[in-house]
Amino acid sequence: MNMNKIIIHGGRPLTGKVTVSGAKNSIVALMPASILADEPVVLEGVPDISDVHALINILQIMGAKIHFAKGVLTIDPRGVKSIPMPSGKINSLRASYYFMGALLGKFGKAVVGLPGGCNLGPRPIDLHIKGFKALGADVSDDNEDVMRLRAKATGLVASRIFMDMVSVGATINIMLAAVKAKGITVIENAAREPEIIDVATLLNNMGAKVYGVGTNEIRIEGVSELHGTRHSIIPDRIEAGTYLAIAAAVGKGVTVNNVLYEHLESYISKLEEMGVQMTIREDSITVHPNHDLKMVNVKTYPHPGFATDLQQPITSLLLKACGRGELIDTIYERRIGHIPELKRMGANIKIEDNHIVMTSPNELVGTEVVASDLRAGASLIVAGLMAKGVTTIHNVEFILRGYDRIVEKLTNLGADIALVDTNNIDKVKIKERG
Numbered sequence: 001m002n003m004n005k006i007i008i009h010g011g012r013p014l015t016g017k018v019t020v021s022g023a024k025n026s027i028v029a030l031m032p033a034s035i036l037a038d039e040p041v042v043l044e045g046v047p048d049i050s051d052v053h054a055l056i057n058i059l060q061i062m063g064a065k066i067h068f069a070k071g072v073l074t075i076d077p078r079g080v081k082s083i084p085m086p087s088g089k090i091n092s093l094r095a096s097y098y099f100m101g102a103l104l105g106k107f108g109k110a111v112v113g114l115p116g117g118c119n120l121g122p123r124p125i126d127l128h129i130k131g132f133k134a135l136g137a138d139v140s141d142d143n144e145d146v147m148r149l150r151a152k153a154t155g156l157v158a159s160r161i162f163m164d165m166v167s168v169g170a171t172i173n174i175m176l177a178a179v180k181a182k183g184i185t186v187i188e189n190a191a192r193e194p195e196i197i198d199v200a201t202l203l204n205n206m207g208a209k210v211y212g213v214g215t216n217e218i219r220i221e222g223v224s225e226l227h228g229t230r231h232s233i234i235p236d237r238i239e240a241g242t243y244l245a246i247a248a249a250v251g252k253g254v255t256v257n258n259v260l261y262e263h264l265e266s267y268i269s270k271l272e273e274m275g276v277q278m279t280i281r282e283d284s285i286t287v288h289p290n291h292d293l294k295m296v297n298v299k300t301y302p303h304p305g306f307a308t309d310l311q312q313p314i315t316s317l318l319l320k321a322c323g324r325g326e327l328i329d330t331i332y333e334r335r336i337g338h339i340p341e342l343k344r345m346g347a348n349i350k351i352e353d354n355h356i357v358m359t360s361p362n363e364l365v366g367t368e369v370v371a372s373d374l375r376a377g378a379s380l381i382v383a384g385l386m387a388k389g390v391t392t393i394h395n396v397e398f399i400l401r402g403y404d405r406i407v408e409k410l411t412n413l414g415a416d417i418a419l420v421d422t423n424n425i426d427k428v429k430i431k432e433r434g
């Protein structure tokens, strides 16, 4: 099916409740992690997003048996083999790099194509490679599309690894490779994102011995085997943050369910600084109607700092605020694909020395825009809901990579939004998968 446009008639007030799905950045690591087990692993709360379907496809090619229904994904890894996974098979998503760590950890060898995913500027994997080498693997990338990893005949050996930069992907990948290595591996300057804790929880429930996740020093005591388990995925804090931005932008009382405050502290405190009125409960947040929002400055940092993945959604919300504000993305300087599109919608926004600068007033008007990556797409959805008139978003495949049933969820809140098949001349609402 060719579903590649989202059409929004903006300016409608949203009310009601929306429930956040399982975290995309967790599931894309939990699925590769599951092959380390010698028995089936059951994952609950799995979002129905295209990245999950792409990973199911890769796992099946590797020999896993999969069952996926109603958010429950069973992965039986007993038939998995370390067959070469060239780029063509896996370059649609960045998280395919987790197969490097998982296959290396399980079989001591892996041939995996270099990752794809959202284009946010240069996204090297040198730290992943540094970690694999420290564990004793030979790494060659003589064919520039493919990485060949092979442990010495005696297997991987634990090591102390200092991460030159805080990297989510490298921290998880090294964990995956090290869970069965001999001895105690220490990852220093580790990333502390909630998704890393989620992956370690799964691994520990499989029998691994991973300690210190959520701090910047992770210790992994190698074990010889890992068994099956059942695991419930944490809520997606980025999806939650996106709905909170939407609720603050166009809500007349919206409750976001299945959201954990402790995963979003820096974001919520930024919303409070803007003057967004919220009632925060144990696992839900109600955003009250907002009128006078203040412009604020935002700088992204590794967790628990302000998440780079929420920089783009909050940019659109800030266009409702009064004053002048600057956004600096210290993680991905080139994460600016949403800016020219917001400009075309009438935003007073520009880039000065890698700073995104916004000045009020901003009256957004719907037009044709293009999603350059997943969160840029989310930013355009927020803007389209705020804008007068019709916004047509192209390249929505990016959005469907990470947002579970977003059109359905927004429709339930009262939005006039439709996912459209470009082959169809009329605007037709297409039932999303699942």
Ligand code: UD1
Pocket: 025, 028, 094, 095, 122, 123, 124, 125, 126, 127, 128, 129, 165, 166, 167, 168, 169, 170, 191, 308, 309, 331, 332
């Ligand atoms: C993950 C998230 C992504 C999020 C990002 C930062 C997944 C699937 N994706 O991406 O949504 O935006 O964290 O929170 O979880 N770096 C290097 N060398 C490396 C690895 C990273 O220089 O080997 C740099 C990157 O270019 C970037 C920074 O480190 O500037 C952080 O990247 P990293 O945390 O690794 O991002 P990802 O894991 O790819």
